[in-house]
């Protein structure tokens with residue numbers, strides 16, 4: 299939604315044609331607001347890049363797994379990258395095609411493996427030798443063949459925040475490039491295992507293409523080794539990880555990455571492979587905002603604080619990764635701005651949403667936290683017994699409630715006293 303779908307009209311910000319002040323009055327705050335047009339725009343950037351190519355996009359749904367958003371992507375043609383049985387449940391609930399679902403994650407549990415096998419997913423992305431044997435045992439018991447790919451850890455530096463880097467050898471993800479061939483050889487001997495692909499995912503919020511190519515440069519010799527060993531694969535999955543503009547990052551277009559990958563595969567005579575991508579953040583991150591209201595303004599000796607009704611339980615990224623989200627007043631005021639930290643009501647010093655921002659705000663003003671489409675609502679919690687926000691999706695001049703705000707009885711209902 300950055301830029302195009304958030305517009306100032308008569309000095310009030312709108313998402314498409316919905317006035318955010320009126321929306322906040324109706325729905326309350328904090329409130330997640332997504333734009334359907336923005337979702338279509340970001341999908342179309344990928345759709346254009348894969349046009350007439352043997353390529354499948356599997357939306358990395360942990361970025362935002364609201365059913366309405368999944369349904370939107372599914373109808374646009376997307377498959378899904380899931381990391382749990384719960385995410386499989388969500389994908390199936392909106393009628394996703396299991397043949398477009400790949401299952402990643404280092405700790406797949408027995409019930410999740412059974413569920414995925416019975417659902418007939420496209421591929422298990424295997425992250426350890428132990429997992430390979432677990433899946434093999436379960437598949438043999440059920441007499442269902444498990445399609446698998448090995449997630450290779452290529453040991454490349456994605457040059458992103460250490461918490462969202464996954465392709466270095468010290469990370470817990472994938473099987474090291476030097477053990478991968480042996481693991482494939484083991485897999486090829488297991489009767490209920492069908493080797494269908496190879497995959498990697500090197501990190502998130504990547505802002506440049508070279509790390510993707512570095513990973514590919516490590517994977518291609520391995521694929522050639524597999525061929526020499528009569529192990530044939532049908533697809534190459536290069537994971538997700540493309541970044542978005544939070545502040546001033548310049549992000550390459552998906553087409554640049556896809557074109558360079560396909561070129562590289564052609565040069566290596568591997569262009570018969572289906573190419574899979576698992577973008578999460580780059581599909582949804584800039585399609586949503588968090589609307590929040592100023593509760594108090596507080597001036598202390600060396601800092602000014604804007605205390606808002608959204609907090610780290612609603613939007614964890616700043617506390618977890620010191621990440622930057624743009625903040626804008628819904629109705630900008632004229633006059634002098636002051637430097638503020640925007641913080642929530644939670645009893646933690648980590649509970650901040652933005653630091654050192656020039657703002658001119660008063661109590662009850664509404665603020666927009668931008669780039670809140672990905673890894674925001676999905677990371678929300680009930681910390682401090684706060685109810686999680688409602689969510690709406692705007693489509694031109696209409697909005698649809700896609701998640702109701704929790705209420706206090708919701709957050710107490712699974713508990714009992716003894």
Ligand SMILES: *Cc1c(COP(=O)(O)O)cnc(C)c1O
Pocket residue numbers: 358360361379381402403499501502503537538539540576577578579580
């Ligand atoms: C999180 C994740 C993704 C999506 O990552 P983005 O950075 O949001 O594109 C894709 N694949 C795997 C295996 C993941 O864990």
